[in-house]
Amino acid sequence: MNHLLRKNYLGIDVSKLWFDVSLLPIIDHVKQPIITERFDNTTSGMTAFKAWLKSTGVTLDQHSLLVIENTGVYHRLLWGFCSKYNLPLYIGNAAHIKWSLGITRGKSDVIDSVRLCQYCYKQSDELKATPALNPVFMKLKDLMTSRSRLVTQLHSTKNYIKELQCSNDKVLQAILEKAHQAAIEGIKKSIIQIEVLIEQIIKDDTAIYKNYLLIKSVPGIGHLTALYIICCTNNFASKVTGKQLASYAGVVPFEHSSGTSIKGRNRVHKMANKDLKKMLHLCALTAIKYYPEFRQYFDRKKAEGKNGMLVLNAIRNKIILRAVAVVNKRQPYVNNLNMAA
The missing domain is CATH 1.10.287 (Helix Hairpins)
Structure with a gap:
């Protein structure tokens, strides 16, 4: 008997009391009708969800992929379920997913789950599974x-x-x-x-403490900022790059031009983690005040006629890039200016 090639793409819309599931099976590269179901967002609901997955032929392995939006708290039971049973799960940014869907009409929990299911299918080659839930x-x-x-x-x-x-x-x-x-x-x-x-x-927690010390070695970064970076990156379990984290913090300038009519200066995107951005701003001010390397950079750019806030943003960018670098290299920050002196 020939084994059929099957892929399962699931989208789940999570709310406080329940979650709606949409399943799109692909059998031998042929789309099957989308199946929808609703479960209580409780422990017993997770048990029923597991039984439903088995009854619909969904395997808890790399042949399946589930997409949900980050809801802060409400999706944690699902995250824990997927971590326990090794079901690949992608937790996406709600705004990013919404924009990627283009113009849409109508909204309900079921419709949203279907759209997440379609997003899962279309973007499956680019989506990386979110690391397992770490209770600590x-x-x-x-x-x-x-x-x-x-x-x-x-x-x-x-x-x-x-x-x-x-x-x-x-x-x-x-x-x-x-x-x-x-x-x-x-x-x-x-x-x-x-x-x-x-x-x-x-x-x-040894893993958290080591990364905490590494991040704190970067000039300007203090106790709270180091902890906040660890929280934002899931303790770097997802292997985030410096550029990705800087973009998330809203300190990366992007080009703003189009043809001959729009020739604006580079600007940071308004969609950012504003709390992290505020912390990095204070880190930049501290670095300028207490570290000659950053003080000299700030003075040099100001002398070249650069806007003060643009220079501060550049320093925020440098700080976050170095924070990721020390974690990836597993080595504390080394001040090359002091070594040269």
Whole structure:
């Protein structure tokens, strides 16, 4: 009996309560009708999903590929399922997938899953499976997110108290400050507790700790930026390049011209991780202030008539490229300027 050549392309639209699956089987290079189904986004739903995959002939190996959009939290059960059973999974950026589909009409959970399924089929040669879910890494990422939110709340409360000084009398101001003081102290305490847990996780995980130390060796990069880069890259499990990470951070300038009518200067793309970009901006300012290599570069470019923000962006780009380089080479950063001196 001849074995049929079969490929399975799946697209899943994930929501908080359920997920919709669309399956496109390709048998002997011939497309079969797309099959759709809905499952609860729960542990029992994953069990039913596994049984459905078996009943539809989907193999949990390299002959299958599943595509989902990054939803932050809601797709984690699916990610864990695929990691456990070695089902190749690609977690894509929602905006990138949407733009690649071109003009579309109509929207529902089922329609979105069908579109993801079609995207999976068309882009399968270029899609690289996302690394398996690392529970330790996800714990670190959740702690970093929680810390960031608490810091935002702390700044918001402090700013609110300062703004009231312009309109309140001293007695009322004292009452409000006292009322908010417990909240402020509570947030500070929570931030400290989270930072202790983060530090413990880093030290307990050898792979994360080594990359953390390597990234911190780059001039300008501090504790939080090193951790954030690790979270953004899944601890470099996906082998991200320096150019890819710089583009993700929004510090890579792209050409902006067309024929003779549009001749704009090179510009960075507005679609970027703005938190990482802000961190890199502070890293660049620190590098200019404390490291002669970057100070001299900044002064030289300014003397050539370059715009200050353009030079700062170039330094942000240099910093992120070097962060990836030290991780890939497994060697800490070496300041060639100091060696020459």
